[in-house]
Amino acid sequence: MRRYLGSVIVLFAAILGAGMIAVAFEFPAADIAALITIAAVASAAAGLIGGIALRLLRTRPARLQTLTVALSSVLVAATGVVTAALAMFISLHDLVVLFVVLIVASAVALGAAWQLGDDIDAGAKQVGAYARTMVDVDGRITHGVAPAVTGPGELAALAGELAAVSRRLEESQRRERALEASRRELISWVSHDLRAPLATIRAMAEALDDDVVDDDATVKRYHSQIRTDAERLSALVDDLFELSRINSGSLTLGSEHVDLCDAVADSLAGASAAAELKGVDLRERLGDTPPVEVAAREFCRALDNLFDNAIRHTPPGGTVLIEATGTPDAALVHIRDQCGGIPDHDLPRVFDIAFRGDEARRRDERGGGLGLAITRGLIEAHGGIVTVENGDHGCRFTVRIPAGARR
Structure with a gap:
């Protein structure tokens, strides 16, 4: 009616x-x-x-x-x-x-x-x-400008809506192609990283089983290498599981909340041993930050990945500087390393899945190149962002968490 x-x-x-x-x-x-x-x-x-x-x-x-x-x-x-x-x-x-x-x-x-x-x-x-004309013969969305439609305004509005839908579909298709390329690259990297330690473990286990090696020093070295490779595989599986949770939207932040500066201090305590072992000078400057609470496990893992990345790519004798500062609306964490910088064309891809950059970084990269991708997902889950830029003799990663964020 x-x-x-x-x-x-x-x-x-x-x-x-x-x-x-x-x-x-x-x-x-x-x-x-x-x-x-x-x-x-x-x-x-x-x-x-x-x-x-x-x-x-x-x-x-x-x-x-x-x-x-x-x-x-x-x-x-x-x-x-x-x-x-x-x-x-x-x-x-x-x-x-x-x-x-x-x-x-x-x-x-x-x-x-x-x-x-x-x-x-x-x-x-x-x-x-x-x-x-919105879809070509290959099924790709083609972006076009809405035509000047003759007739009632409803038809012109419909053409405008179609143009808007076309733009959204094109963007969605572009993201899908990027994700597919990233997925193929991830599978390639992970396959390589799984194959190498598994081949080492198998060869050493067969050598031990067949009594090819019998002196105590070699046996101990083989056992140590098998344990190291098993831990590497375990870490890779953990990274894949974490990344899957992030990408599927099923990530739930932990219930234990800590102050941001406390989280930075905890991660620094763990990173100091790796820095000392490599001969890297790890320095910290923790200033005043606005009140921000973060999920302890997830945020510390994000910082651990950033600190580990900075230490690994800084040569012995170099310096990694960790700074915590704040603005009225956000808390900031800066990680400055002396890695020599990242090529400008690679900067937009640093946080992509399985990205490793040039050959020097690839040789030094452990795991599947998932650490920074996981970091971005965890920081964004807190409502923040993480960025990277080249600085003096290295890079500066910046984590920004909105002030007053509660999770």
């Missing part, structure tokens, strides 16, 4: 308006009632016929439907006026004049309806042609 409410309102408004006009010209009340009743009944009958015809033609071209609407409107008006005129005993001469006026008005209405139908048809064809 709601869809017909507008038509009902228009009908009652028209009857009320007609009555007010008749009253204004001092028509007798009986004549007013008779005129309105006769005109309403006759027009309703003609309108019913027009409505049935329009419903039967609702799947036909727009031009035919607009002509039907115009013809129905003329028929309704003519039926009501002629019926009321005959009931009021208007002369034949006046009736002929009335018919002439109605015929001319009908011609104008039908011509306008024909033009409107042409405009709608042309606009629909333009929108259809644009829709067909």
